[in-house]
Amino acid sequence: MKPLERYWFGDVALARPYLVLRFVLALLAFDTWLNMIPQGAKYGVGAFNVAHFPWFGSFVPSASFYLGVLAFTGVLALSQALYRPHRIAIVLVAAGYTLGWTCSLLDSVPYHYLLSLYLVCFVFFPMLSARAAFSRSDQAPRGSVWAYVLFCVTTAIVYFYVAAWSASEGEPYWLPMLCCVGYLVASMQDRVELPALRMAAPFLVAAPVVFHLSASQQGWLPIYMIGIAAIVFAPVQWIHGLGRALTQPGRNLVEERTEGSGIDERASQVFYLSLLGLVVAPMISMFIDLPGVKTGCTLTAIAMLLVMGRQLYFTPRWRPLWRVASLFGGCLALWVTMAASNARFDYYHEGALDAHRRGDHDTAMMLREKADRYAP
Amino acid sequence: MASSETEPPPPHPSAKARRRSSAFIAAFVLLQFLIPLTYLTREDASDERFTWRSLTVSDAPSCETSASLERFDGQREDIPLKKLIHRDWLDYMQQDRRAVVDAFLRKQCEPDDVLQVELVNRCDDGRGTRAYNLRCGGERSHATARTATR
Numbered sequence: 446m447k448p449l450e451r452y453w454f455g456d457v458a459l460a461r462p463y464l465v466l467r468f469v470l471a472l473l474a475f476d477t478w479l480n481m482i483p484q485g486a487k488y489g490v491g492a493f494n495v496a497h498f499p500w501f502g503s504f505v506p507s508a509s510f511y512l513g514v515l516a517f518t519g520v521l522a523l524s525q526a527l528y529r530p531h532r533i534a535i536v537l538v539a540a541g542y543t544l545g546w547t548c549s550l551l552d553s554v555p556y557h558y559l560l561s562l563y564l565v566c567f568v569f570f571p572m573l574s575a576r577a578a579f580s581r582s583d584q585a586p587r588g589s590v591w592a593y594v595l596f597c598v599t600t601a602i603v604y605f606y607v608a609a610w611s612a613s614e615g616e617p618y619w620l621p622m623l624c625c626v627g628y629l630v631a632s633m634q635d636r637v638e639l640p641a642l643r644m645a646a647p648f649l650v651a652a653p654v655v656f657h658l659s660a661s662q663q664g665w666l667p668i669y670m671i672g673i674a675a676i677v678f679a680p681v682q683w684i685h686g687l688g689r690a691l692t693q694p695g696r697n698l699v700e701e702r703t704e705g706s707g708i709d710e711r712a713s714q715v716f717y718l719s720l721l722g723l724v725v726a727p728m729i730s731m732f733i734d735l736p737g738v739k740t741g742c743t744l745t746a747i748a749m750l751l752v753m754g755r756q757l758y759f760t761p762r763w764r765p766l767w768r769v770a771s772l773f774g775g776c777l778a779l780w781v782t783m784a785a786s787n788a789r790f791d792y793y794h795e796g797a798l799d800a801h802r803r804g805d806h807d808t809a810m811m812l813r814e815k816a817d818r819y820a821p
Numbered sequence: 822m823a824s825s826e827t828e829p830p831p832p833h834p835s836a837k838a839r840r841r842s843s844a845f846i847a848a849f850v851l852l853q854f855l856i857p858l859t860y861l862t863r864e865d866a867s868d869e870r871f872t873w874r875s876l877t878v879s880d881a882p883s884c885e886t887s888a889s890l891e892r893f894d895g896q897r898e899d900i901p902l903k904k905l906i907h908r909d910w911l912d913y914m915q916q917d918r919r920a921v922v923d924a925f926l927r928k929q930c931e932p933d934d935v936l937q938v939e940l941v942n943r944c945d946d947g948r949g950t951r952a953y954n955l956r957c958g959g960e961r962s963h964a965t966a967r968t969a970t971r
Contacts, residue, residue, distance in 0.1 A: 450839060450843070453842070453843065453846060454833070454834060454839060454842075459830055459831075487907045487909055490906065490907040491905045491906040491907065493905070493906045493907075493910060493924070493925065493928060495910075495913075495920050495921050495924045497870065550913065550918070550920070550921065551907070551909055551910075553870060555869075555870070555871075555873065555875070555876060556876070558870070558871055562853070565849070569842075569845075571831040573831075577830060577831075586830045587830065588830035588831045588832075588833075589831070589833045589834060590831070591834070591842050591846065595846055595849060595850070598850060599849075599853060602850070602853045602854065603873050606857045606872065606873035606874075607873050607876060610872070610873065610874045610875075660876075660877050661877055662876050662877055663876065663877070666876060799907055799908065802903060802904075802908070803903065803904045803905070804904050
């Protein structure tokens with residue numbers, strides 16, 4: 446291989462793509478529910494909208510459309526983080542999330558664009574099971590994962606531009622530039638032929654941590670970037686040990702289930718249980734009381750059916766049930782998150798304030814009643 | 822029972838797969854380098870989307886925005902901005918986001934009897950007063966002009 450090919454296709458500890466994919470998907474789910482849903486009342490007001498890209502034309506996203514897209518994206522993302530992800534599901538998460546922010550300039554948070562870029566990288570990640578990433582107890586499994594290297598390079602490019610624009614304005618740029626170099630170096634640290642990098646990379650984690658803690662940044666960007674840095678820069682033994690500890694309960698459960706010898710005879714039961722689960726899971730959204738969320742959760746169940754496809758009929762038999770369980774987990778997490786947070790109150794409260802400001806007193810009163818119901 | 826020790830890591834990509842992946846990588850990385858550079862050619866300097874110019878929270882400018890329209894019969898009317906659109910769109914207009922200003926003016930031109938629409942931003946900072954005019958009719962989508970002085 447040529448040097449450039451060696452950079453992109455060299456070995457990576459599989460624990461890193463496994464953990465970074467799940468970390469970002471899980472965080473993205475709660476980010477959409479806790480930070481984006483409260484902003485939903487802005488959408489469709491006065492039938493006025495400007496999208497990020499002209500191909501949306503005169504489309505005006507309503508609050509229920511926006512919330513539906515967020516519910517769909519969040520539930521599907523969390524379900525993929527909970528159980529072995531599926532490439533079609535990641536494509537749908539990427540499409541849903543990108544649609545969510547591109548449909549209006551009301552969402553101009555810079556890191557939402559970055560997350561869309563990450564999701565594009567995730568589409569090409571290997572869809573690893575916990576057993577593939579962590580099963581060998583003596584040494585961490587490695588493999589060629591070019592999409593993970595692309596993920597690191599994408600992050601490096603962001604820091605490069607932050608540094609470049611800072612330099613052009615005469616501001617200090619060494620810290621973001623160090624982050625940029627750090628990501629380019631850390632993406633190679635698992636290669637056996639580069640032991641020096643393995644020694645140096647973990648110390649470079651200080652650069653992104655300091656960078657994101659030293660300035661007030663939008664939304665959950667610091668949480669994403671510090672978490673990602675911890676996974677990318679940490680020594681392989683640490684990340685392998687962490688991954689093994691986190692996935693131990695899940696691996697035990699799956700291994701116990703596969704021990705049974707009568708699984709084939711139970712295939713039809715699994716099939717009907719899976720179908721029943723797909724119908725029942727989105728019903729949890731009936732308790733959430735936000736416009737569009739029921740539709741979003743129903744679409745997630747349909748997407749899950751698409752993802753499972755032939756798995757419903759063919760081996761391994763338990764996989765459809767785990768997928769349905771992950772969908773249940775996603776819907777349940779959405780409900781608990783809405784019930785335990787101020788997101789619903791903020792949504793209705795902001796909507797009521799805006800309607801009052803615009804002189805729409807009937808809508809304001811209706812929204813205020815809802816807000817009072819969910820007041821902290 | 823499937824042994825937990827035997828599940829293999831993903832195979833190394835073949836030469837053909839490497840070529841295909843390399844083409845995608847090249848295009849994806851090139852796009853990421855080029856998109857932020859489009860800022861240098863943007864007419865609207867306040868539009869910093871996709872550029873990574875700032876990851877920090879910026880303060881909204883302190884400006885007062887007003888709008889008015891003129892009908893074909895010569896009658897002038899003030900447009901009640903705060904009653905028509907969400908406050909966030911108003912913030913965008915105060916920041917001189919041309920895409921939003923143009924879209925708003927075009928929307929006010931939708932009734933048949935409107936001749937032209939004007940939006941004025943009066944800011945406390947060094948930018949002073951800026952006015953945007955759109956003459957409705959055939960050229961409505963292209964005719965937004967910046968007529969203000971700094």
